[in-house]
Structure formats: structure tokens, C-alpha cells
Amino acid sequence: MGAIFAPFLAPHDPFNPATLNLMNGFTGPMTPNQFTQDVFVLGTDDQGRDVLSTILFGMRISLFVGFSAVFLAMILGVILGLLAGYIGGWLDSVIMRVADVQLTFPSILVAMLIFGIAKGVTPAEFRDQVAIWVLILAIGLSDWVQFARVVRGATLVERQKEYVQAAQLIGRANIAVMLKHILPNVLNPVLVIATISLALAIIAEATLSFLGVGAPPTKPSLGTLIRIGQEYMFSGEWWILFFPAITLLALALSINLLGDWLRDALNPRLR
Amino acid sequence: MQLTHSKKTLRTMLMTAAVSAVAISSVSAETLRWARAGDSLTLDPHAQNEGPTHTLAHQIYEPLIIRDMSGQFQAALATDWAPSPDDPNVWVFNLREGVTYHDGAAFTAEDVVFSIGRAQSENSNMKELLNSIVEVRAVDDLTVEMVTDGPNPILPSNLTNLFMMDSGWAEANGVVEVQDVEGGETTFAATNANGTGAYKLVSREPDVRTVLTQNENYWGIGQFPLAITEIIYTPIQNAATRVAALLSGEVDFIQDVPVQDLDRVANTDGLVVKTAPQNRVIFFGMNMGAADIANDNVDGANPLADVRVRRAMNMAINREAIQQVVMRGQSQPAGMIAPPFVNGWTAEMDGSVSTDVEAARVLMAEAGYSDGFSIQLDCPNDRYINDEAICQAAVGMMAQIGITVNLDAKPKAQHFPLITNGETDFYMLGWGVPTYDSEYIFNFLTHTRGDDRGSWNGTGYSNPEMDTMIQSLASETDLNARNATIQAIWDDVQEQQLYLPIHHQVLNWGMSDAVGIDVSPEDDPKFKFFTMN
Numbered sequence A: 001m002g003a004i005f006a007p008f009l010a011p012h013d014p015f016n017p018a019t020l021n022l023m024n025g026f027t028g029p030m031t032p033n034q035f036t037q038d039v040f041v042l043g044t045d046d047q048g049r050d051v052l053s054t055i056l057f058g059m060r061i062s063l064f065v066g067f068s069a070v071f072l073a074m075i076l077g078v079i080l081g082l083l084a085g086y087i088g089g090w091l092d093s094v095i096m097r098v099a100d101v102q103l104t105f106p107s108i109l110v111a112m113l114i115f116g117i118a119k120g121v122t123p124a125e126f127r128d129q130v131a132i133w134v135l136i137l138a139i140g141l142s143d144w145v146q147f148a149r150v151v152r153g154a155t156l157v158e159r160q161k162e163y164v165q166a167a168q169l170i171g172r173a174n175i176a177v178m179l180k181h182i183l184p185n186v187l188n189p190v191l192v193i194a195t196i197s198l199a200l201a202i203i204a205e206a207t208l209s210f211l212g213v214g215a216p217p218t219k220p221s222l223g224t225l226i227r228i229g230q231e232y233m234f235s236g237e238w239w240i241l242f243f244p245a246i247t248l249l250a251l252a253l254s255i256n257l258l259g260d261w262l263r264d265a266l267n268p269r270l271r
Numbered sequence B: 001m002q003l004t005h006s007k008k009t010l011r012t013m014l015m016t017a018a019v020s021a022v023a024i025s026s027v028s029a030e031t032l033r034w035a036r037a038g039d040s041l042t043l044d045p046h047a048q049n050e051g052p053t054h055t056l057a058h059q060i061y062e063p064l065i066i067r068d069m070s071g072q073f074q075a076a077l078a079t080d081w082a083p084s085p086d087d088p089n090v091w092v093f094n095l096r097e098g099v100t101y102h103d104g105a106a107f108t109a110e111d112v113v114f115s116i117g118r119a120q121s122e123n124s125n126m127k128e129l130l131n132s133i134v135e136v137r138a139v140d141d142l143t144v145e146m147v148t149d150g151p152n153p154i155l156p157s158n159l160t161n162l163f164m165m166d167s168g169w170a171e172a173n174g175v176v177e178v179q180d181v182e183g184g185e186t187t188f189a190a191t192n193a194n195g196t197g198a199y200k201l202v203s204r205e206p207d208v209r210t211v212l213t214q215n216e217n218y219w220g221i222g223q224f225p226l227a228i229t230e231i232i233y234t235p236i237q238n239a240a241t242r243v244a245a246l247l248s249g250e251v252d253f254i255q256d257v258p259v260q261d262l263d264r265v266a267n268t269d270g271l272v273v274k275t276a277p278q279n280r281v282i283f284f285g286m287n288m289g290a291a292d293i294a295n296d297n298v299d300g301a302n303p304l305a306d307v308r309v310r311r312a313m314n315m316a317i318n319r320e321a322i323q324q325v326v327m328r329g330q331s332q333p334a335g336m337i338a339p340p341f342v343n344g345w346t347a348e349m350d351g352s353v354s355t356d357v358e359a360a361r362v363l364m365a366e367a368g369y370s371d372g373f374s375i376q377l378d379c380p381n382d383r384y385i386n387d388e389a390i391c392q393a394a395v396g397m398m399a400q401i402g403i404t405v406n407l408d409a410k411p412k413a414q415h416f417p418l419i420t421n422g423e424t425d426f427y428m429l430g431w432g433v434p435t436y437d438s439e440y441i442f443n444f445l446t447h448t449r450g451d452d453r454g455s456w457n458g459t460g461y462s463n464p465e466m467d468t469m470i471q472s473l474a475s476e477t478d479l480n481a482r483n484a485t486i487q488a489i490w491d492d493v494q495e496q497q498l499y500l501p502i503h504h505q506v507l508n509w510g511m512s513d514a515v516g517i518d519v520s521p522e523d524d525p526k527f528k529f530f531t532m533n
Helices: A051-087 A089-104 A107-121 A124-141 A144-159 A162-169 A174-210 A222-230 A239-266 B002-017 B051-060 B109-119 B167-172 B239-247 B259-266 B307-316 B319-326 B357-366 B387-399 B412-420 B438-446 B464-473 B479-496
Strands: B031-036 B065-067 B073-075 B078-083 B090-095 B133-140 B143-148 B199-205 B209-214 B230-235 B271-286 B331-333 B374-380 B404-410 B426-432 B499-512
Touching: A051 A089, A051 A124, A051 A144, A051 A174, A051 A222, A051 A239, A089 A144, A107 A124, A107 A174, A124 A174, A144 A174, A162 A174, A174 A222, A174 A239, A222 A239, B031 B239, B051 B199, B051 B209, B073 B078, B090 B109, B109 B133, B109 B143, B109 B167, B239 B259, B239 B499, B259 B271, B259 B499, B271 B307, B271 B387, B307 B357, B307 B387, B307 B499, B319 B331, B319 B387, B319 B499, B374 B387, B374 B412, B387 B404, B387 B426, B412 B426, B426 B438, B438 B464, B438 B479, B464 B479
Parallel strands: B031 B230, B374 B404, B374 B426
Antiparallel strands: B065 B073, B078 B090, B090 B143, B133 B143, B199 B209, B209 B230, B271 B426, B271 B499, B331 B499
16 A cells, blocks of 8 residues: 555655755664754665655555566466467477476576566667566566466366356357356466465565666665665664565565465355 | 684694695695675786786786885886986886796796787787887897887886786787787686786686685795785675675685775774775766767767766766765765876865756756756776765766766676777776876876777867877976976866766775785785785
């Protein structure tokens, strides 16, 4: 909630570099700055950005990237999974072998690869603007396999059922059978995977940004903030690392809990 | 503390390993584990005129004359040098006798002729230091004469980073030509080394680990402390990791303690921080020569070509804030791109800047950019102290006068070629001055880029009048007239706002208290001078 309404809640706009006062850098939480006497609830980072505002805005980026990436992965995974499960044959083999090959790489590596290629091909002046979209694409493309596998499995089961055969008998087109009849019945597990993937995607985004290949330093996401913060771990400026890290933890935890709840709620046997 | 401990461990290991304990000599092996943010760019001693590259080369190769740890001249491969009594255009160098390279070959006058010639060749990055030399003659095996195009009183100070290679080794290994770093070439000499220095190369993995061991045939044994017998050099880019390595005793010596960790390191038992102002200035350069620049949003014009824009940018930089917050006091704000060590520096020019955002906005409006423009800033992230943080701070400062800056920070190995190839429009650079004279700065940074000079001038600035003045410096023997010319050139540089100076760096070396050495103003530890407590 805080993330959505960040522009109204946050005391400062951390993404507008013109409003930053470097003299506010490294202010501790709730202590007045030694030069400007300004007070910040959670302190400021090395560039004088208010940590609270930056977390709120950073969370927006993290959530946006997470949702979009999972959405992309879901669309891709469901379509490919349906095709593989329903049509079968060589198409099934091709899709599933591609999925197997991709599963052998850690998804973070795949994401870094995509990110690196995209950085190379985009012109410099757009790089900051497209960085977020590239991030979404990178995480989305590295994450579709789970969806595809689950949907394929469920589709294989559903395909044998009477209602599907009935639909085929009355001459409905394959595409209609897949979308209208099978899809609704395989959607439950997909939703559960989606929530778990969301938490993973947020962590993947944070990891990429932590490694310095994600969100640009002038538009920090939670991962970028943690990367900045860890530079100052030894010097006692703990708040730059601590608050973003706690936020990331809380975010991932609450989404996982949501996923658990959703699984229970959608499972008729547990209801 | 930590070092003695590791020494003990090492000894114990040696004891256990060598069952025939007789073999162990009484000489204690002192290994120095050395870390800094970045690695040497190449082992080819003439391919890159860059601080960390020279620092590693100084352990393996030697020039005719070096500067000791306090910056004073000291005889290295030359024992003495003087202008010829017969001809004011000739310098005579007497070479040291009985010096051999690591592979056993003897060092002779032929190698000096070869090395200077190599450093003057097309791909060399050291040409600017040698462009007054017209001929190098080997008079006999141990005497060399250098003929200049006019009397050059400061020639010796141009030779302190000019390393001597063995001509035979270079020919045998096909490295007579200097490595073309900008062209992405690697050669045998870039990964192997054969010098006369106090340390020999044992192994090298670029950006990972370089191991050197003491040269048992070194000519200076007995003249220098040579307390360190083995050097293990590991670049550690991440500041926190570097400090952690020092705190945990994993390394003994780091050249760049992050400013936020100075207290932490100094207050740790067994560790010391030694501080001294560095002979290095940090600044931004701008591509003002191009008709249009690639990385901006202005079509058909180059905003940086307008001196008013450059002045506005200069006024927008809040050097005070960078010093107080980014550098935590460990810098001295600069108004010119020469450190105070350098002949030609004046307090007046260096103190000439003040931050005035209002006036800067007016200048921007006068230049027709009241709405600003966008541009990319290229920045290294493993070269200068807090380089990326300074660039980030500049993003905010430029935004205040309407300039939207896209920051692209990357390792120096990718950053520097952008400057030397002229592929960046707005960049950060730092410049140390090993000759302690302004001519060095002008030759590399303000002279028109050409075959002999201006190789690090990424601004595209070209002024024939200034070029003539710069060229006259090498052979001007009247020091007052020479200094007047230097001042005149500086006036132009300041007037045209060729660069945006930021600050002079302050060096902070962190080390185990077993290491005995003081900070050198050029940030170039030469380990043969190190003692161990």
C-alpha cells in the first residue's frame, strides 16, 4: 500500500536529482544533520536521499518489476504449457527440452545474460529509461519454465477427461478447447505458482540490482539500496543497509504468506 | 600482529612440508599481501601511461632515474646524468655496471636506445614525455647520449616512469612493437615481463592475482631494505570487501582505504592508516570539439562547445559538499587541473571557483539552454577514491541547472579507452603529475590531439596558438620566461574552462603495523624501499 501511494506519503522525491542536497548525506535516523539540521525518520544515504522515501519508491520498482515479470512469465509459460500438453508430439518435445535446458542454468544467470545483451544493443541515451523494462524481460524470460511444466502436467490430465473429449467431438477448434475448457481448470495451480514466483522475482530483481546490473543508481530499487548500504557497513552507517534489507525481507515474507493462504483457499479439500 | 601471526603459520607450514628440515635457510620469508581497487592494465611498460599500471611495472622494470618514496630523484639504471659540456642539446647518462635482466641477459646502452625508441613509437602511450628527444646514441656499452631539439633542462624528470626493456628479449618474443591497448590487442609483453627490477614475475591472472618474488641477482641488494621477499597483489574493487580483507588479516597493505572506514581501520589493533596529500587532481572533461555529440538530446549542435555552458557546469558543482560528504574531508577542492605540487600551480587559480547555481542558470539561459539538455556521463568505478559517488553527486548538481545526466559507471579498463579513443562526451579523469611540472599536463590534456601529443585530451579542444606555446616549453632554458608561458597557457585553460576541476586527492594507505613505509605523493609504493618492523 505504501508503495502505491509513495508519491503522496514520501517526504521527498528521491528520483529527482535536482531536489537532493548532498550536504544531507549520511544523516542518522532521527538525528539532525550536522550541516543542514534537517531531520530524517530513517536517515539518509550517501547522496543525501531520504531512506524512507527511497524505500517507498524503491519498493514500487521492486513490486512493479516483480508483477510485470511474473505476468510475462505466466503468459509465456501458460501458452507454451498448454500447447505442449494439448498438442503433444514433436512440439511437446521441443518446448519441454528447451525448458529442461533452461532449467539447468540458474535463472539469475539467464537474467544477467539477457540484461547484458540488452545493454549492449540499446543506445546510451535510452539506457536508463529502458533498464526497468529490460529487467522485467530478463526475469520474465528466465522464469517461465515452472509455469510451462505445471500447465503441461495439468493439461495432460485434463485432456483425457470426458468434457474435453466431448468438446472435441462436437467439433470445437483446438484453440477454443484449450482456452475455454482446459485453461480455467489448470488456473488454480498457476495462481499459486504466480504468488511464489512473485516473491522470487522480487528477490531476483534485488539480486540483479545488488550486483549492479539492475536498476540504474539514480533510480534505486531495494537491491540497489542494499548494495549502496553494504559499502558503509563497517563505518557504522547501518541504517542505509538495514532498513531496505528489512523491507525486502518483509515484502518477500508477506507475499509468500499470501501464496500459502491462496493455495489453501483454492484447494477444495482443505476448505 | 596479523603479519607476525601469518609468518608463524607460514613457517610452521614450511617446517611440516619439508621433512628434510636442513633445507630451510635462516632467511625468513616476508610475504606482503597487497590490495587496491584496480589492477594494472597491462604489463607492457610503454602501452599505458596510468598510475596502477606503472606501480606494478616499477616492481619488475626499472627506469634510468626513479623517484624515491618522498618524490626525490634517485639513481636507478643510470648512476649519474648531466648535460654534455660540449653541446647544450645533449644529455649524457652513465649506466650502472653489472645489471642483468631476470632472464640473465646483461643491461647495456643498446637497451636504452631500444626502449626509448619503443616508447616513442606509434602505439606507445609515453610519447608525450619524449617528444623533445631527436636521437638516442649509445656511445659505449655504459654511456648513452640523448639529443634534444633544443636545450631541455627538465628531461630527467620525464624519464622516471620510462622503463628499460631488453632488446633481445623483445625481439625473441615478437614484442618490439608496443601493444595496441585501445585496439584491444594483447601481446606476449602484456602478460609476461623481463625487467631488471627487484622483483620477478611469478604468475599473473589479470584482475585476480599477481605474484612477484624477489630477484636474487638484483644489483641493489645491500643498498635497499628489500625486506619483502614475496608480493601477492590482489585487486579488490568493492570497498567493503577490501576493508574486510585488511581487518581480517587477509591482506597486509591496501592503497585505498575508503574514507568512511578510516577510523575503523585506524582504531583496530595492529593496523595503521598513513595519510598524505596526493599529487593527483580529479576532474570532468567535456567533448567540446565535436560539431554534434552522440550522447545528448540536442540535435545539430553541441551544447558543450559553448563556453557559457561549461562555465555554468563549473559553477553548479558544489565542491564543498563533495569534500564534506562524499570525501569526508579527505580531499582539497580544486579550481585548476594541477595539484599544488606542480610548477605552474597558483593558489589564486586553484581557489577561483565558487558554487553559484543562480548565476549558472542565467548562463545556461544566455547560451540558449534554459530548458537544459541531457547527456551521458562516463565514470570509472575502480580507479579514484569514491569515483562513482562523486559522479552520482554531480548528477544531482547538474540537474539543478537543468542538465539531465545519465550516469554510466564501469571499470577503468573499459572507461579509459573511451577517453583515449574520443568516444565519450562527458567523462571523469584524474591526473597525477610525475614530472611535477605543468608541461606534462599540457602535453597530455590540452594540446591538440595528434601523433606526438594530446593522447589523453578527450575534449576535442584544438588551439594552434596554445599548441605553439606548449611546444616551446621543452626547449626554453630561461626559467622565468618558461614560467611566464606556463602562466599564459593556464590563463587560456581557465578562460576557456577546458575542464571542470573537482579536487586534489588525499591518500590513505592502510597497513599492518609490521609494514614500515610512508605514503608517497604519487601513490606508487615501490616495495624495495619497504622495511618490516
